[in-house]
Amino acid sequence: MNDLNNIAIEVEDLTVAYHHNPVLWDIDVQIEKGVISAIVGPNGAGKSTLLKSILQLIPISSGSITFFGRSLKEMRREVAYVPQRSEVDWDFPTTVLDVVMMGSYGALGWIIPPGKRERELALQALEKVGMTEFANRQISELSGGQQQRTFIARALVQDASIYLMDEPFAGVDAATEQAILKVLRELQSKGKTLVIVHHDLLTVKAYFDHVILLNVHTIAAGPVKTTFTQENLQKAYKGKFSAFKGDIDEFTV
Amino acid sequence: MSLLYEMIFDYTLRNVALGTLLLGLGAGAIGSFMTLRGQSLIGDAIAHATLPGVAIAYLLTSAKDPSVLLIGAAIAGVLGIGAITVIIRTTKIDSDGANGIILSIFFGLGLLLLTYIQKLPKSSQAGLDRFIFGQAATIVAKDVVIIAIVQFLVLTTLVLFFKEFKSSTFDPQSTTVMGFNQKIIDFIFAALLVAVIVVGLQTVGVILISALLVAPAAAARQWTHSLKTMVILSSLFSGISGMIGSLISATGMNLPTGPMIVLVLTLFIAISFLFGSKRGVVNKKIAQIKRNRTFDQNRILLALDTLARSHEESDLYHSSHTIGLMVQHNQGIKRVLKQLTFSGLLLVDEESNYALSRKGEEFVASLKGGEGLYAR
Numbered sequence: 001m002n003d004l005n006n007i008a009i010e011v012e013d014l015t016v017a018y019h020h021n022p023v024l025w026d027i028d029v030q031i032e033k034g035v036i037s038a039i040v041g042p043n044g045a046g047k048s049t050l051l052k053s054i055l056q057l058i059p060i061s062s063g064s065i066t067f068f069g070r071s072l073k074e075m076r077r078e079v080a081y082v083p084q085r086s087e088v089d090w091d092f093p094t095t096v097l098d099v100v101m102m103g104s105y106g107a108l109g110w111i112i113p114p115g116k117r118e119r120e121l122a123l124q125a126l127e128k129v130g131m132t133e134f135a136n137r138q139i140s141e142l143s144g145g146q147q148q149r150t151f152i153a154r155a156l157v158q159d160a161s162i163y164l165m166d167e168p169f170a171g172v173d174a175a176t177e178q179a180i181l182k183v184l185r186e187l188q189s190k191g192k193t194l195v196i197v198h199h200d201l202l203t204v205k206a207y208f209d210h211v212i213l214l215n216v217h218t219i220a221a222g223p224v225k226t227t228f229t230q231e232n233l234q235k236a237y238k239g240k241f242s243a244f245k246g247d248i249d250e251f252t253v
Numbered sequence: 254m255s256l257l258y259e260m261i262f263d264y265t266l267r268n269v270a271l272g273t274l275l276l277g278l279g280a281g282a283i284g285s286f287m288t289l290r291g292q293s294l295i296g297d298a299i300a301h302a303t304l305p306g307v308a309i310a311y312l313l314t315s316a317k318d319p320s321v322l323l324i325g326a327a328i329a330g331v332l333g334i335g336a337i338t339v340i341i342r343t344t345k346i347d348s349d350g351a352n353g354i355i356l357s358i359f360f361g362l363g364l365l366l367l368t369y370i371q372k373l374p375k376s377s378q379a380g381l382d383r384f385i386f387g388q389a390a391t392i393v394a395k396d397v398v399i400i401a402i403v404q405f406l407v408l409t410t411l412v413l414f415f416k417e418f419k420s421s422t423f424d425p426q427s428t429t430v431m432g433f434n435q436k437i438i439d440f441i442f443a444a445l446l447v448a449v450i451v452v453g454l455q456t457v458g459v460i461l462i463s464a465l466l467v468a469p470a471a472a473a474r475q476w477t478h479s480l481k482t483m484v485i486l487s488s489l490f491s492g493i494s495g496m497i498g499s500l501i502s503a504t505g506m507n508l509p510t511g512p513m514i515v516l517v518l519t520l521f522i523a524i525s526f527l528f529g530s531k532r533g534v535v536n537k538k539i540a541q542i543k544r545n546r547t548f549d550q551n552r553i554l555l556a557l558d559t560l561a562r563s564h565e566e567s568d569l570y571h572s573s574h575t576i577g578l579m580v581q582h583n584q585g586i587k588r589v590l591k592q593l594t595f596s597g598l599l600l601v602d603e604e605s606n607y608a609l610s611r612k613g614e615e616f617v618a619s620l621k622g623g624e625g626l627y628a629r
Contacts, residue, residue, distance in 0.1 A: 055429075057429060080430070081426065092422070094478075102427070106433075111414065113415070113416055
């Protein structure tokens, strides 16, 4: 097999700066097709920034990003994004089903309105995340977990090959966490690639098979087994990690 | 009736009514998106920014033909938006600050130029001050045609790009990832906004035209949770209040149109905020009272159920005082007990003691069946 076809995302020499302060410095990451990868690091490490710069949502100072060897422009339809819940105004006047249907807009293209088929796809996605009964609910009435499931359902409708998610497990209840995990595993079994910003170090070993330890630089990147080590975590969290000492090994799978 | 008669047959009034109605329809629709995008101020900034354009167009051409002046206004409006965008992108000033800066600079410049024009010979005929407060009575048939064409284009564009506007308003980043260029969407939006504002200038005036954009949207939001309905309602509110306000202004004591329209809009807002079916204050209060009542009733029923379980068969009736102690809530308990008796859930004896009826027992069972204390 061609090597290029096996690398879903390749980030080379990526540097991002806000007002001359580097937020990401010389990032090199390769993510293979079909893995679930966690981006882990302390607050301000640039985790969300890395996702956003991969998606060209913010200007990069230098570097290159390719998807299966191609540019984002060529691969738009194959890439889906799940932003942090807090990035949108949940008071927006619309329903859950309507938000999920927005996942079909990219495939529809400009001007063409969604129809029956898109509605059907959205309902199927809602079923997968266990939100069928909330289809006609106002989004302002959703709990945090339900908001997150709605966002994931919208991404499912996009039917992409690469999914980039920003903190999908943040502030959700245990049931939602399991429901989301199930959806992620299902996507993985279909050969999709998932890159997820994650904050809970204790679940990294159980949920992910690839990890990127980030703190402005790439501290380490690779399979969880060999990369998610005490030593690397110490480097990423610069000694502030001591509180977690010992805990990580208990959660080894 | 005579006003309706004149609206149809009087040349001036017909133009005024039709012109402001059409103006409002477009302004209210685009205004919904403007407020939802958190850019309520940008309409105001653009409107004020058009004033120097009007003045410069007059100075360059000495033309009184409104369409020339409006082209000047449009150019200045676009420059205003451009300047706001540049300020936001290159400095740390936020959009409110940028809007404020551009609004005052452009408006100040406009006022300066207007004063200068008024001192020129023959300037008394220019009548440019109508652009500040608006003068609906100056609308002629040609203006109505221009307004109609522009509003038709604006509404058609909004319908065509409804999906793009909706998605990019709710979640601009995901919309970008899906392949919709945010800059194109922003550009179309800005173009529509400038068009609506510019054609409304001489009718409503630069100072108050933003009211036609923002106020109806705020009022419409009180009645619905659907974007489509909100846009349509906002459009209608804006059109109707524009028409009523301008008619009063044109028929009455020649009052300025802009302020008159704002007065009518205030009425719409007041009614919507009070009685709006989704967010109105009155409706929320009623819902809250209902919830509290249901909660009180359910607690009393559950208390009587507990009492029935812990007492002998003969002792099912209890005084309001005992029940009040059980639910730790004595205020108005007699009223709630009467309501429950009236709806057949409680029985009452001659000494005003209460017990659960058969229907009440069944209801308690359903409450315990998992529907919870708040369910009815």
